Amino acid sequence: MTVKLGPNRYGKAETRLVRVVRDGTTHHIKDINVSSALSGDMEEVHRTGSNAAVLPTDTQKNLVYAFARKHGVEEIEDFALLLARHYVSAYPSIHHARVEIEEYAWNRIPGRSRHSFVRDGGEVRTCVVHHDGDGRTTVVSGLTDLVVLNSTGSEFHGYIVDEYTTLRPTTDRILATAVTARWRHAGDGERPPYARVRECLLDAFAQTHSLSLQQTLYAMGERVLTTWPQVCEVRFALPNKHHFLVDLSPFGLDNENEVFYAADRPYGLIEGSVLREDAPDAGFAWE
Structure with a gap:
């Protein structure tokens, strides 16, 4: 054969x-x-x-x-x-x-800055409604996979350092995340338009000089709550979509924050909620 x-x-x-x-x-x-x-x-x-x-x-x-x-x-x-x-x-x-x-494709976030972008492809709009026989109603609006990126205006330093630390501090990095946000309305009456809440999220992301993704999370929630009294709580899940500077020195090339490797995993996952001090209890596990 x-x-x-x-x-x-x-x-x-x-x-x-x-x-x-x-x-x-x-x-x-x-x-x-x-x-x-x-x-x-x-x-x-x-x-x-x-x-x-x-x-x-x-x-x-x-x-x-x-x-x-x-x-x-x-x-x-x-x-x-x-x-x-x-x-x-x-x-x-x-x-x-x-x-x-x-x-x-990435689109520049209009009217915000010259280095803030939102990725084409669109997020998924979500809602969850809870209602029981006692007349309790909870309405939660939200979105998933709103991918945003700042190509500058982000730092990360001053963190815990021990014998296992290899991450170098930086005063200029790409900050990118795929936003999952859910906002709970104070009642089942008037609610802010979805597009306007989304706009608040984008505004805060673009306008916050970030020292951590946690700081950006809080700024985004705070912007929604201070703009819309009808919202009493915002919850976030923000995966840190890491962009690592590629070492081009073996090829005799410099790399002044221009060429990056976009890693999809492992990734940092930042989660948290921002709420009014007088926010009513949801009465439900509203996720």
Whole structure:
């Protein structure tokens, strides 16, 4: 019986890249997901384990970050072409390169600042109503997955440090989260419009110079409560969508807060509620 190697390819899937372009005080966000798949002279690696023709997938990841710093990222088609052509021209063993890019759009939060964004795709609007035979009613409005990002205006330092601490303090970081917020109304009568409460959340996020995500959480809840007396409590779950600065020094490149790795896990999860001192008891586990 004769056995032969069939079609094959290898690559690096879903390299997340967030690039911040700083045009003075106006920032622009490019948020993409890059996957590469290469094929060519792969007979020996499959038959004998010789890696002489293999470009490590880790190198493919590094190329994405380095090329983003060297060439920028404008049209994703052009960036994909740049990478694919490099793979085939620079490495004789690679005969075919497939590069796939997904782009996640961000819109500037209007009228707030030049470095605050809300991601396209939209959040999910929610509500929960409790009512019992004694006439008790609780109305809770909310939203989930409202993804927001500040490309500056966020710090994190002064925390507990011990022998297990590796996180470095920073006075300038990306702050991003996917907001889940639920606000309980003081009664079942007049309620503030959903869009206006959402606006309060965005305003507070954009206008708070944050020293911690906890501080931002409180500012968002406080803004809703001070603007709308019909709301008596706001509860939040804010996953910290970490963005880590990529070390480009091995490639002879600097990186002044421009090229980041967007990590999806593990992530910090910040939860809390902000309520009026005289807020009535919900009477229900209202989540």
